[in-house]
Amino acid sequence: MNTTSIKRRQLLLAGAGTLGMAAWPAANAAKPRKQVIVIGGGMAGATLAKYLRLWGDRINVTLIERAPRYTSCIMSSLVLTGQRQIADLRYSYAQLKKVYGVNVVTDDVLAVDPATLSVQLASGTTLFADRIVFAPGIDFDPVPGLTNPDAMPHAWKAGPQTTLLRQQLQAMAPNGVAVLTIPKVPYRCPPGPYERACLLADWLKKNKPQAKLLVLDANPDFVTEKDNFSQAFFGLHADVIEYRTQTEVLSADAATMTLQTTTGSVHGDVINLIPRQRCAPIVSQTGLANATEGRFAGVDVLSYESTVAAGIHVIGDSSATTQPKAGHIANQEAKVCADAIVRSFGGYAVDPAPVTNSACFSTITMKEASWLEAVFQYDPATRVMVPVANATGASVGWSGNNFDQMETWFKALMADTFA
Ligand SMILES: Cc1cc2nc3c(=O)[nH]c(=O)nc-3n(C[C@H](O)[C@H](O)[C@H](O)COP(=O)(O)OP(=O)(O)OC[C@H]3O[C@@H](n4cnc5c(N)ncnc54)[C@H](O)[C@@H]3O)c2cc1C
Structure with missing residues (x-):
């Protein structure tokens, strides 16, 4: 060399x-x-x-x-x-x-x-x-049986797979079944898969009203923002989303578009498979x-x-x-x-005594969002960052105003990082 x-x-x-x-x-x-x-x-x-x-x-x-x-x-x-x-x-x-x-x-x-x-x-x-x-x-962990990751894109690193998943969803039959899998924690962006599910459910309602979204969660429950996501999954989007917990993907077969999971076999017309990280x-x-x-x-x-x-x-x-x-x-x-x-x-x-903070907006519909915020401070006893109780929490419900603020927050974060 x-x-x-x-x-x-x-x-x-x-x-x-x-x-x-x-x-x-x-x-x-x-x-x-x-x-x-x-x-x-x-x-x-x-x-x-x-x-x-x-x-x-x-x-x-x-x-x-x-x-x-x-x-x-x-x-x-x-x-x-x-x-x-x-x-x-x-x-x-x-x-x-x-x-x-x-x-x-x-x-x-x-x-x-x-x-x-x-x-x-x-x-x-x-x-x-x-x-x-x-x-x-x-x-990402490799998924047994999945030789071509594009067949079931994760779209969890933004790029070509994101565009590909968009095309697959657009091409899906009007009464098709889309599947979104959520890996075991810890993974990148804890609310991310749930907000994606909400967003897709809203998009399906408008574009393919007979279609369904099956969400397979390897975790026992919503890993974050439970109040808002459970209201969205079991209320607002209940006619589109079916939510299964403790369902971990064991293997995938792209030829039959089938997943073997810990709770049985699942077929999807489009599969957004987000592997363990x-x-x-x-x-x-x-x-x-x-x-x-x-x-x-x-x-x-x-x-x-x-x-x-x-x-x-x-x-x-x-x-x-x-x-x-x-x-x-x-x-x-x-x-x-x-x-x-x-x-x-x-x-x-x-x-x-470092302090860090995080704000996060979750899309609940294509025009509304909820928010989650957290402040962490160093705890000398345990030597880890712990959440500050009175500065950590989520919005009650979601709104169009939050959706607009998400844009402001995003621009500020990206400017602080790249400009
Ligand atoms: C769909 C989705 C939505 C999200 N929404 C939010 C949100 O609303 N709010 C939020 O705070 N976070 C969100 N996140 C999470 C956020 O994107 C990540 O937490 C964040 O990007 C992590 O930053 P990082 O620098 O660790 O990694 P990255 O941003 O992934 O950067 C890593 C970089 O390292 C480069 N690299 C890797 N290996 C090498 C190598 N060997 N040589 C050279 N270069 C290399 C890669 O090319 C990449 O550019 C979201 C994530 C997803 C997937």
């Missing part, structure tokens, strides 16, 4: 002339610049890169992302109903480069060596850093997946440093914390992590 090794000193030279380098006062000129490599430019990684450059003094940030543009999962279920296009959910890295001086590299990280804090890229380059932050999102492969390959039965990476939530590898941090959906796997939380974790890295480079202790 044509491997080019860029030593720290060379990276240091590569950083010269960036916006950050020019901006720091001359008194700092002798102080060596620190190198941080961020793996994954999604909700967590993009925020981290931006805030490290905003808050840090003489820190070079290299963000490695395999896709030239980010596609937001948030709002992507609205693509299924034709209310959004996938192209509307794309975000560029131009602002991170231009405004914040992040070195954005379009490449795939193939391997990371925790001992030397080095990162090997698919292009053949090896980069070295003072800190490496993993923010690569999730991966784990951290992205690069996290487990690096030996960091030591929590949640080896599915996610254990971290110290004061800094998001791995509990097994010094100098390596894991943020966003790949990490195992008591907070939900959500884009808003990924953005918050990134800020706590950035602050901890900046303090550590400066020789200061990390913030001993």
